[in-house]
Amino acid sequence: MFDSPETLAEALAGEDYVIDPEFAVVVHLATALERPLLLEGPAGVGKTELAKSLAAAGGRRLVRLQCYEGLDDGRALYEWDYGKQLMHVQMLRDRIGELLSGTTTMAQASARLRAEDTGLYTEDFLLPRPLLEALLSPEPVVLLVDEVDRTEESMEALLLEVLAEGQVTVPEIGTFTARSTPWVVLTSNDTRELSPALKRRCLHYQVAFPTPERETEIVSRRAPAVATDVVADVVELARRLRELPLRKSPSISEVIDASRAAAVLGLESAGESEKVRSTLLAALLKYGSDRELAIARLDGDGGAAVEVAEDSGWVRRSSRPADTTSGAFGKGRAASTGGSAGARDRARRGLR
């Protein structure tokens, strides 16, 4: 399908997914060898998005199994369509009346019905859930098993069976073997260790936060209306924040949100650096304690904090005109007057 990792990377770029060359090699291998690909890493680094973009780039349908605690076979594999079965029985009622005529006890009636094939347990009455749907699809699909670490280990065993054997047994019907081979992508947030047996069957890749250059490219693709230098400033802020011991580091999607917010804010409010900062932090951080820590460090109250602020891009970047988003954010001095007016102008340019 994809001749090389480079072809794959280009196809993904066509779907606005920016992939590291090393990551592209692993994804390419997974597609070429048709091996499941297990992606682990922090929230919001593009694990789920990879599966979606891969499906779009490969012209395949995406079949998604969202995992959660308590996920069972009925949601993952198949269920019987009771409503349809009931309708079928009602249509058979007259015929069943004839069939049961002459029986006097329930036991007799039940025995006679059992001997008869009412056709209720056939593929027609099966509701395939994502795992079976992926195997039964005549056209190969991309099967995304998202957040597999949220399920219990029993679900892993079922997954293993499906992935390893490429088949599913339905007791009433028999065994279905795969009609096509899906590309399987499993994602995990590392909330628990996955079983070695599952890992053994997969190619594994640890997805990490991108370099600032790559993140700027990602955000510019996803929020093309925002001026590149606004994006670069927000990416730099996110990079600094990720170095702090936060409960939750800003994810790429939050950087995208913050960049959009910076652009909008630049348009709507002049010279309010506090507002710029407050909005960016609201988009990037989701815990009060993280916010307090970030403000303390970035404002530079106290020796260590000043150090963080001083060697950060915010201060370094202040050699650029003070009227940038980073200027607005970095320790008041370069920033406090008219800081976001410049951001506003740049944002306006970018939004055109």
Ligand SMILES: Nc1ncnc2c1ncn2[C@@H]1O[C@H](COP(=O)(O)OP(=O)(O)OP(=O)(O)O)[C@@H](O)[C@H]1O
């Ligand atoms: N490499 C990338 N190229 C383009 N966009 C990306 C990339 N990585 C992340 N994104 C953007 O970040 C958003 C979040 O990514 P995604 O939902 O895939 O994260 P995740 O790793 O699955 O996180 P979680 O573990 O919280 O589910 C995507 O919707 C997309 O807009």
Ligand SMILES: [Mg+2]
């Ligand atoms: Mg995800």
